[in-house]
Amino acid sequence: MTTTLEEAPPRRPLTMTAPRLPGWAPVLVGVLAVCGSGLLALLAGWGAVAVFALAVLGFLVALPLWSLAVEGQRSATDRLMTSLVWTASGVAVVPLAWLVLTVVRHGLPEVNASFLTFDMRNVVGDQQGGIYHAIIGTLLVTLAAAAISVPIGLFCAIYLVEYGKGKRLARWVTFLVDVMTGIPSIVAGLFALALFVLLFGPEIRLGFGGSVALSLLMVPIVVRSTEEMLRLVPDDLREASYALGVPKWRTIVKVVLPTSLGGIITGVMLATARVIGETAPLLVVAGKTDSVNVNLFGERMTTLPVYIYYQFTQPGTVPFDAPPGTEAPGIARAWGAALVLIAIVMALNLVARLVGRIFAPGTNQKKG
Amino acid sequence: MARSIDVSDLDIYYGDFLAVQGVNLTVRARSVTAFIGPSGCGKSTMLRSLNRMHEVIPGARVEGKVMVDGQSLYDPSIDPVAVRRQIGMVFQRPNPFPTMSIYDNVLAGNRLNSRRMKKAEADDVVERSLRRANLWAEVKDRLGRPGMGLSGGQQQRLCIARAIAVEPQVLLMDEPCSALDPISTSAIEDLIHELKADYTIVIVTHNMQQAARVSDDTGFFNLKAAGQPGHLVEFNATRKMFSNPDNAATEAYISGRFG
Amino acid sequence: MTTTTEAEPQPRPATGRGDRVFQGLATAAGITILAALAAVFVFLAIEGVPGIGKPASSYRPLESFWPYVGRLLFGTVLAALVALVIAAPFALGIALFISHYAPRALAVPVAYVVDLLAAVPSVVFGLWGARVLGPHLVPVHAWLDEHAGWLPFFAGPGSVTGKTVLTAGTVLAIMILPIITAICREVFVQAPRLDEEAALALGATRWEMVRLSVFPYARSGIVSAVMLGLGRALGETMAVAMVLSASPVYTLNLISSTNPATIASNIASSFQEATPDKLAVLIATGLVLFVFTFAVNFAARAVVARSEQRLRR
Structure with missing residues (x-):
């Protein structure tokens, strides 16, 4: 760059050009x-x-x-x-893609109407078996867990946001809820087992025990997400309601909760998606069975994750006349069940996000 | 140590949105140039395009020319990082690095440029910069304390010291007094007067009295209408601008009839 | 309960019966949380403490509780640390990518993919790790054995099944990646824009800007994110139980087929055939795991709480 400088030469040359690599x-x-x-x-x-x-x-x-x-x-x-x-971000995509592709590739040939409607009663070797009993178990146990966790979580969040401000108890609850999110799932299972063993004797295994264990894992998630949603409700709304002479509890029920309903539902669904895939606690306390059991309070109950685990650990043997490379029947069933489980979890996640988007709190009221 | 800046036909975009359109002006060396105008008219955007800081926002780009002493600022051979080293900037709110002491704050830029610096040399730079920023007397006994402990006006002068410690050629100030009280403001204005002996200064301000007090030249930016891009209405010597502007809109704005 | 709130402006004294009932319910729910945590500890202790002094046959192949749980705890910490060493750099990189490096069109999908990773059930990770990842990592084991065998971690002989601590650690790393990434991302995004611009205006490159004005804010957040990841890895059961073939040993060797089990995986795999004595022993190890993870999580949350207070100031 040669240009005529009108002014006196500067004390220091203007160096804005650094040698640079070309864009390509x-x-x-x-x-x-x-x-x-x-x-x-x-x-x-x-x-x-x-x-x-x-x-x-x-x-x-x-x-x-x-x-x-x-x-x-x-x-x-x-x-x-x-x-x-x-590079780090590129590599991060690999495991998910790899895992999902593998599960779909191995699982898809397994999943058909019989697989979904048969249980494993009296199934030997590579006879047609299914996951019907496990799906029933998963739904019942998870629903019961949600039935326990949602009221507790909801009220706890209400306490933290509406009543507990600045109180020592609230500070402790907030802190311990955070710590609770880190409880290992197997510990939750052992806790439920210890509880029911103490009440009913050492041989007790029941689906409801699994629900108790799962709710221990679910409550903190529900509390956290609900709390966040309640805090998003602007104070103006509450004050407007108070100013009309509405008592505090009716304000919460009629104004605060409806305003944040979408977010709360999203949070509950995400929490459900998180615990529906839990294996360890159910393995410990709900046990395993090959047939359908619809009674949460009696007898063992298999859930999908536990089913996958047992099919994996006791896969049976590959029939001697099968083409080489055939997987043991148990492994094949495990892949099929894994596909169904992932589909359920992903569907829950997707619906949760959709609900969250539809009910998203209007941004117009947040900006002052 | 000071540079003139020529801007010709400059358009500034955020994505597809044209924020500022068709600016032509010349900033003289060793003078203070003020940009005034109603909020949202693009004067800060304009300022940030002078040291390529607007590129920090994703999607921002410019068309047109900015020549600093004959070098085109947007030439592909120009390194934006080097540009910012030569053209310092002071922001609306004082922003000393919160985890650093006063001493380290002043040296932050120098530490980036040269890894090793002798202690005596570093002390020298700190003292010189703080003296230039009229802050030395107030902080010389507590250089090791965090910069956030100072008052707002002191923090802003610390930021000026930090900017001039790397010996830039041009100093850009984006409403440097808008978060300060009147006493701190007048301290900063005095400082600007002193600094212009060595630096070319461009200042964006909301405050027309301030523009009249500190600047030699003034540019008035305005929007043609809401949603339209901002443009430069008039660029003139400050004295003429505030007594006998060429443009009727300028006069209306300066006399307080709108904005 | 209602007398301690004089500082807070109440709309009017909460004297209505509905109000009192509702507040009572809410407070009870809060107390339930505390009670539940205490109950976990109490019931595990009631059922588990007897497990410390059972006949020697319950601790086979060892003879008493502490050596038994010691080896398991060692395995737990080893696998978790391997996971952390692998996951932490990736998590930091991805978090930075999402918060500061990626074009917006890429940041959202990458964040979504990482979040989805958290949704995959652990038993599926275990299945995949044991059946797919493990066999694929066998060449890596061989390579490490051959070229890095002088390190105690890679002393070998390299496993030919891939059922090793290295594989388990890799699966765990993938599983804890989302939580570390999510927390780091959050603290990186919170770094004040003004500070970043201050750094850039001084002529900092992007990396220097990150070092100068993002990391100082994020330091404690990163620490706690890593510790929370550690807590997750310590307690993870299924993936480890399905990937590892375990024996009660102390070894730093990550690539041989002789591996220590983790507490959680040991419970899962020994549970089915457990006698009542053995069950008590397993619950006792569970108690040890609970106390250990509780301590880690407690410390992590304390770090967060303290830094939040500092930043609010």
Whole structure:
């Protein structure tokens, strides 16, 4: 850049141009990295994963080095960190995609009308068995857990937001609810087991015990999400209601709760989705059975996750005349059940998000 | 140590939204240039396009030319990071780094540029910058204390010290006094007067008296209508602007008939 | 109950009967939470404490409780730490990506994908880890054995089934990734815009901006996020139970087929054949796990609470 300077020469030159890599530099390095590692892989006979890993590594080394040579250390660091951050996010997508694809690929051939409507009673070897009893068990146990958790969670959140402000008890409850979210699920199961064993003797196993264990895991989630939603309700609304002479409890029931209803439902559904996949507590306290049981308060009750676990641990043997590569019948059933379970969980999540979006509190009242 | 800035036919976009349209002006070296106008007219956006800070917002871009001493600011060879080192900025609300001491705040920019700095040299930079910012006398005994412990006006002067510690050529100020009380404001205005001996200063202000007090040239920005892009109505010497403006809209605004 | 609120402006004294009943219900629900936590501890103690002094046969192949639970606790911590070492850098990277690096069109889907990861049931992770990931990691085991065997962690011999602590740790890492990412993302987003601009205006590169004005705010948030992830990993049962083939040993070796079990996985896999004595022992180990995770979570939440107070100031 040559320009005529009218004013006196400055004390320090104006350096706004730093040597920079061209905009296509990352692309070039990327292409080179892929080609280079591909070539190496051809020579050494590696698989696609190795090629990919090597290409990423090559990119992570080459681009910062080039930048260091041209742009200096600060830009090189910046480029390295940017590449790392992008890489981390790219890699994060891999497990979910891999897992979902695997489950669909192995599970889909299993899932049919018989699979969904048969139970496992008297099923031997690769006879048609099903998950009907497990679906029933899952629904009953989870519904019962929700029936316990929602009232407690809802009232607890109301206490924290509407009554507890500044009280020591409320501070403790808030803190312990947070701690409770971290209780290992198996501990919740053992707790329920210990409780019912103490009440009814050592051999007791029942679906309701599973519900108690699950609600221990569910309550803190419901409290947290409900609390958040209640806090979003603007105080103006409450005050407007008080000003009309409405008592506090009616204000909560008629004004506060309806305003945040959508968010509360979303929170409850997400909490349900979270506990519906729990295995460990049910394994411990609800036990396992091969037939349908609709009585929460008596006898063992199988749920879908427990079903998957037992099919996995006791898969049976592959029939000797089956084509090579056939999976043991139990494993195949486990994949099928896993697909159904994931579908239920994802559906719950999706509906929850939809509900949340439909009922989203109007942003117009939040802005002052 | 000071630079002139030529802006020609500058359009500034946020995504598809044209925020500022067709600006032509020249900021003289070693002078104070003020941008005034009603809120939302794009004067802060304009200011931020002078050191490529508006790019921080995703989707923001410009068309047109900004020449700093003959170099085009938006040339592909220009490094925006280097630009910001040369063209310092002071923000609406004082924003010292909350986890740093006063001393470290002043040195924050220098530490980025050169990894190693001798203690004596660093002390020197801190003292010089704080003296330039008229803050030295007030904080010299507590340089190790956090910058957030100062009063608002002191914090803002600390931010000015931080900006001039890297020895920029131009200083951009985005309503630097809008969060301050009158006494702190007048301290900052005095400081601006002193700084213009060495720096080219561009200041955005809501306060027309302030523009009249501190600036040599003034640009008046306005919206043609709500939803329309902002544009530069008039750019003139401050004295002329406030006594006998060329444009009727300017006169209306300055005499308080709107805005 | 109603007398302690003189500081708070009440619309009017809560004297109506409806009000008193409603407030009573709400307070009772709050107290239920405290009671439930206490009950967990009490009932586990009642059923579990006898498990500490059972006949030696209950602790096979060991002879008394403390060595038994010691090996399990060791395995628990080892697997959780492996998970943390893998997950934490990724979680930080993804959180930064979502909060500061990604174009908006990418940030939302990536955040969604990570959230979905949290929705996958642990038993499905276990199935996938044991049947798919493990076998795929066998070459990695062999490679580590060959090239990093001088480290005690990779002393080998590399497992040929992939049923190792390394595989279990990888599955755990995937499982705790969402919680660490979510919390980090939240604290990164809260870093004040004004500070970020201050850094940029001084001529900081993006990474320098993050270091200068995002990390100082986020430090305690990151610490607690990592600790909460640790808590999750410590208590996770199914994935570990399905992936590991366990034996009661102390070993740092991550890639051999001789692995320590974790407390949770040991309960799940020994439970079915447990005698009443053994059951008491298992519950006692559960009590140990509860106390341990409680301590970790308690510490993590305390860090958060303290930093929240500091930032509010």
